[in-house]
Amino acid sequence: MIQECERCRELLSERMPRFDSVRKVRGGVPLLRDHIVDQGELLFPRAFELLFNPHQWTADTIPNFPVLSHDQTRMCFTFHVVNAPLPFAAACVRITCDQCGLSHRPVVLNAMLIVLASHLTAAGLGTGLNPRRLSEFFRALHSDAGSINEFAAPDSVPRAEIFAGALWLAFHEFGHIVGNSLVGPEQVEGPESSRVTIAGELNADLAAFRVLHHRTIANRPMLDNFPVLLCGVEIILRTIAAMSGFDGRPRLLRETKSQVILTHPSPWQRWSVIRAYAAIDFKLGSGDRSFYLNHRKRLLGNFNRAINTMRLAEHFDAAN
Ligand SMILES: [Zn+2]
Ligand SMILES: [Zn+2]
Numbered sequence: 601m602i603q604e605c606e607r608c609r610e611l612l613s614e615r616m617p618r619f620d621s622v623r624k625v626r627g628g629v630p631l632l633r634d635h636i637v638d639q640g641e642l643l644f645p646r647a648f649e650l651l652f653n654p655h656q657w658t659a660d661t662i663p664n665f666p667v668l669s670h671d672q673t674r675m676c677f678t679f680h681v682v683n684a685p686l687p688f689a690a691a692c693v694r695i696t697c698d699q700c701g702l703s704h705r706p707v708v709l710n711a712m713l714i715v716l717a718s719h720l721t722a723a724g725l726g727t728g729l730n731p732r733r734l735s736e737f738f739r740a741l742h743s744d745a746g747s748i749n750e751f752a753a754p755d756s757v758p759r760a761e762i763f764a765g766a767l768w769l770a771f772h773e774f775g776h777i778v779g780n781s782l783v784g785p786e787q788v789e790g791p792e793s794s795r796v797t798i799a800g801e802l803n804a805d806l807a808a809f810r811v812l813h814h815r816t817i818a819n820r821p822m823l824d825n826f827p828v829l830l831c832g833v834e835i836i837l838r839t840i841a842a843m844s845g846f847d848g849r850p851r852l853l854r855e856t857k858s859q860v861i862l863t864h865p866s867p868w869q870r871w872s873v874i875r876a877y878a879a880i881d882f883k884l885g886s887g888d889r890s891f892y893l894n895h896r897k898r899l900l901g902n903f904n905r906a907i908n909t910m911r912l913a914e915h916f917d918a919a920n
Pocket of ligand 1: 607700701
């Protein structure tokens with residue numbers, strides 16, 4: 601474990617409350633955090649151990665571990681789950697100690713993203729809230745004072761997939777540090793000035809994906825978890841797409857295709873890159889592609905329809 605100094609603690613206790621107030625964080629959700637970590641350990645053995653111990657991040661100690669060689673042993677990752685209004689999904693705070701030089705990377709994930717992902721997936725599976733309630737719920741999650749307790753929790757939710765997707769998002773920051781440059785700026789669409797940034801984000805996504813994928817095949821035969829990871833990433837990106845509109849209207853993943861954000865790839869771009877690499881992984885023998893396709897169809901086949909009916913319900917409300 602890396603030792604932090606007195607000044608580290610001071611900096612963290614100054615910076616984190618500022619982050620919380622900007623994001624309107626209403627508190628931590630340690631129980632969900634523990635669930636995600638436990639589930640992560642089952643799906644991707646030792647993934648967190650790697651995240652928290654940077655001296656282990658080398659391809660020398662772990663065969664085929666898809667990371668660059670580097671010197672990042674003075675880096676300290678922590679993982680937090682909080683309750684905040686959407687559209688905040690996840691972020692990483694970067695603090696470097698001016699005394700001991702330790703770099704702190706608290707990764708913060710919004711529990712409400714998981715809640716929304718669960719409800720949207722449940723609606724796609726034909727369970728959970730009806731379209732009108734779902735639309736009210738969607739708005740409540742975006743509100744500063746929104747209370748979600750009055751909405752029933754969905755009962756059949758693919759928890760492993762959703763947690764896997766959430767973990768991928770959390771590992772994105774790790775991907776920024778250890779990832780290879782697989783996607784070049786000339787390969788991405790977007791304004792000339794932001795192509796380097798967008799490619800950097802896509803490479804971090806890919807590295808996070810490949811690190812977790814590596815965990816599913818490294819320790820024991822866990823190839824079945826590859827489709828779980830892939831579906832999880834798609835659920836999370838579809839959920840992020842849903843809340844990516846500036847008008848507050850839920851969006852479909854494909855509708856973000858032409859979306860331009862100067863600092864970030866669109867959810868569509870992110871999914872296209874992951875999907876392309878997953879196709880190569882399947883060709884190389886990572887699991888049964890037809891099993892994945894069937895699994896995906898069952899879980900996500902009606903995701904778009906759920907969003908569409910929710911939008912219709914909203915439209916109907918507005919017209920009346
Ligand atoms: Zn320090
Ligand atoms: Zn990033």
